[in-house]
Amino acid sequence: DARVTQTPRHKVTEMGQEVTMRCQPILGHNTVFWYRQTMMQGLELLAYFRNRAPLDDSGMPKDRFSAEMPDATLATLKIQPSEPRDSAVYFCASGLNLINTEAFFGQGTRLTVV
Amino acid sequence: AQSVTQLGSHVSVSEGALVLLRCNYSSSVPPYLFWYVQYPNQGLQLLLKYTTGATLVKGINGFEAEFKKSETSFHLTKPSAHMSDAAEYFCAVSEASGTYKYIFGTGTRLKVLA
Numbered sequence: 001d002a003r004v005t006q007t008p009r010h011k012v013t014e015m016g017q018e019v020t021m022r023c024q025p026i027l028g029h030n031t032v033f034w035y036r037q038t039m040m041q042g043l044e045l046l047a048y049f050r051n052r053a054p055l056d057d058s059g060m061p062k063d064r065f066s067a068e069m070p071d072a073t074l075a076t077l078k079i080q081p082s083e084p085r086d087s088a089v090y091f092c093a094s095g096l097n098l099i100n101t102e103a104f105f106g107q108g109t110r111l112t113v114v
Numbered sequence: 115a116q117s118v119t120q121l122g123s124h125v126s127v128s129e130g131a132l133v134l135l136r137c138n139y140s141s142s143v144p145p146y147l148f149w150y151v152q153y154p155n156q157g158l159q160l161l162l163k164y165t166t167g168a169t170l171v172k173g174i175n176g177f178e179a180e181f182k183k184s185e186t187s188f189h190l191t192k193p194s195a196h197m198s199d200a201a202e203y204f205c206a207v208s209e210a211s212g213t214y215k216y217i218f219g220t221g222t223r224l225k226v227l228a
Contacts, residue, residue: 043220
């Protein structure tokens with residue numbers, strides 16, 4: 001059963017600490033999205049990659065956030081330093097040529113920064 | 115740039131009643147349109163999608179949606195609500211050009227009353 005795997009599922013950290021979230025896209029998918037979900041803002045697109053190349057990260061605060069795809073089986077989202085306002089659920093989604101096909105979502109990483 | 119507006123952040127219906135969740139989009143080029151559902155503590159899963167062809171599309175769990183270009187709408191309906199339909203529903207748009215961003219609306223939380 002192919003699925004997008006995100007780790008960790010939950011993370012509690014102190015303000016100022018570095019946080020790394022990982023995503024394993026479905027094998028063969030060439031497009032990966034990172035979204036942030038909060039009650040106030042809903043689902044915000046942070047960044048997305050096609051064939052491991054970043055296509056758009058305009059939704060991501062550049063001073064503290066970074067997203068990479070070191071290889072086709074791993075996408076990472078890093079926050080350094082973390083702040084309480086970063087508390088949210090972060091979703092990774094993958095798909096194949098995500099123009100008109102389905103995006104498959106992971107179960108998310110719930111981040112709490114205290 | 116494309117955008118999605120979902121009218122009504124919360125909708126309540128009685129079990130067995132019609133479900134109508136509204137979605138309007140803005141896009142400078144022909145859009146691809148999607149409805150996703152999110153159950154508590156889960157990622158999003160696809161309900162249905164419109165790409166080309168028939169404007170009335172059917173999805174899982176008895177849901178359907180109609181693409182109306184003249185009204186720039188893609189409302190989601192289900193003839194008879196079931197308790198298990200209680201969830202949050204997201205409309206999304208992807209443009210058939212440019213960077214193919216996949217943008218979500220703010221979501222509508224559906225409550226089904228017994």
